[in-house]
Amino acid sequence: MKKILVTGAIGQIGSELTIALRSQYGAENVLAADIRPALNESMQSGPFCRLDVRDAAAVNQVVEANNIDTIFHLAAVLSAIGEEKPQQAWDVNMNGLINVLETSRVHQCALFFPSSIAAFGTGASSLDTPQDAIQRPTTIYGITKVSGELLCDYYHHCFGVDTRGLRYPGLISSKALPGGGTTDYAVDIFYAAIKIRHYECFLRTDTQLDMMYMPDALDAAISLMTADCKKLKHRNAFNVTAMSFTPQQLAAEIQKHIPEFTISYSIDPLRQAIADSWPRHMNDSAARAEWGWQAHFDMPAMVKDMLEKITLK
Numbered sequence: 001m002k003k004i005l006v007t008g009a010i011g012q013i014g015s016e017l018t019i020a021l022r023s024q025y026g027a028e029n030v031l032a033a034d035i036r037p038a039l040n041e042s043m044q045s046g047p048f049c050r051l052d053v054r055d056a057a058a059v060n061q062v063v064e065a066n067n068i069d070t071i072f073h074l075a076a077v078l079s080a081i082g083e084e085k086p087q088q089a090w091d092v093n094m095n096g097l098i099n100v101l102e103t104s105r106v107h108q109c110a111l112f113f114p115s116s117i118a119a120f121g122t123g124a125s126s127l128d129t130p131q132d133a134i135q136r137p138t139t140i141y142g143i144t145k146v147s148g149e150l151l152c153d154y155y156h157h158c159f160g161v162d163t164r165g166l167r168y169p170g171l172i173s174s175k176a177l178p179g180g181g182t183t184d185y186a187v188d189i190f191y192a193a194i195k196i197r198h199y200e201c202f203l204r205t206d207t208q209l210d211m212m213y214m215p216d217a218l219d220a221a222i223s224l225m226t227a228d229c230k231k232l233k234h235r236n237a238f239n240v241t242a243m244s245f246t247p248q249q250l251a252a253e254i255q256k257h258i259p260e261f262t263i264s265y266s267i268d269p270l271r272q273a274i275a276d277s278w279p280r281h282m283n284d285s286a287a288r289a290e291w292g293w294q295a296h297f298d299m300p301a302m303v304k305d306m307l308e309k310i311t312l313k
Contacts (some may be wrong), residue, residue: 001070001110001225003029007053007061007100008075010034010043012176013036013114013217017072020218022046031066034075053096060103070163070225072112073100079118079269082141082182101155101163110162112225113152115237117169117210117278118142118182129279131239131286138277147211149237156235161308163237164224169210169244169282173216174309182274185247186211190306193254193261202268205248208280212242213297213305220293227291242295243302244280 004021008014010030022030027046032038038048051062053075063071075096082089097113104111119128121136125141135146145167152163170183177187192199212220220240229235245253253262288292297305 002023002074003031003066003068004070004072005031005066005068006072006074007033007051007096008073009048010036010038011074011076012171012173013059013214013221014072014074015043015176016173016214017074017218017221018043019045020222021072024198024222030187031062031068033062037290040280048235049096056099056102059099060106063103063107063109068107068109069098070110070112071104072221072225073097074114076144077141078180079116079139079141079182079274080184082144083139083270083274086140089140089144089312093141094147096114097148097151101151104161104163105155105159108161109303110164110225111152112221113148113163113165113236113260114221115145115149115165115167115283116142117167118274119149119167119237121144122277124279126280127149127281129239131234131283134185139274140279141211152236157173162229163236164232165238166220166224166287167282168190168217169241171212171214172306173214174306175214182271182278183209186250187246188249189254189263190310193258194307197258198262198264199251200264200266201247202266202271203247204267204272205265206246207272208244208246209275209278210241210244210281211255211299212240212295213302216242216295216297219286219296223293224287224291232290234286238290239282239284240287240293241282241284242297243299245299250299251302253299254307257304
């Protein structure tokens with residue numbers, strides 16, 4: 001990777017991945033792009049451009065003008081918002097991806113595409129969900145992720161585009177605020193615990209989901225993109241995970257640090273239905289075998305670090 005473009009750079013993953021890439025490859029070599037203006041300090045640490053990935057000509061122009069050789073394509077409408085605005089989710093997630101894939105084909109760029117636990121549906125095993133499993137998602141977000149996985153495979157097999165990707169679980173960040181995902185509670189709960197010592201959760205107490213702390217998520221993306229391509233059998237849509245817990249278990253871990261913290265529940269039917277359709281834990285043995293994936297944060301380590309970092313804000 002010499003010249004890198006990050007689309008959706010203001011989002012939860014993009015805002016932190018941009019900083020990590022600039023630290024590793026030099027700020028001048030990482031172009032952040034988003035449809036929104038660069039208002040936060042992290043986006044001002046290097047070059048930035050406004051970009052709507054649905055505009056094929058604009059995507060091509062940005063890549064060509066900046067001699068981009070690697071694209072981290074993160075621009076997307078997330079799960080809960082996608083159910084409220086399915087046409088917009090399809091437009092951004094699918095038309096944006098096909099534009100980035102076409103540009104990657106023309107300019108021979110390597111492409112990272114993040115898929116999600118949402119790519120699975122109720123037909124897959126909910127525990128230890130294998131790398132290669134039935135994928136019948138019930139949300140438009142999940143449908144776009146499965147379609148994206150297949151498109152990335154297609155562009156690799158038919159055109160030789162170096163496409164690579166991960167199926168992320170829920171992501172927890174101490175820096176970026178949630179952006180409309182079903183697992184947002186696992187970030188919101190920390191701010192509530194610190195500020196008011198109480199959190200009202202929108203998922204059931206026993207809703208178990210795969211999760212990952214953002215430092216591991218960033219490490220996974222960069223490690224995959226720098227892995228030896230000859231060792232990659234799957235290339236796209238690698239299952240990766242780090243921990244799996246329920247809101248009740250997360251609250252109990254927070255209470256070890258803030259004993260007066262309490263939690264209550266007011267179920268959001270939409271997000272509960274989405275969560276119920278997802279696996280509780282994915283099997284990430286393929287990622288471990290093919291490119292040496294390994295998470296560094298379990299739940300206790302993540303909770304301790306989250307509370308320390310948010311308290312310092």
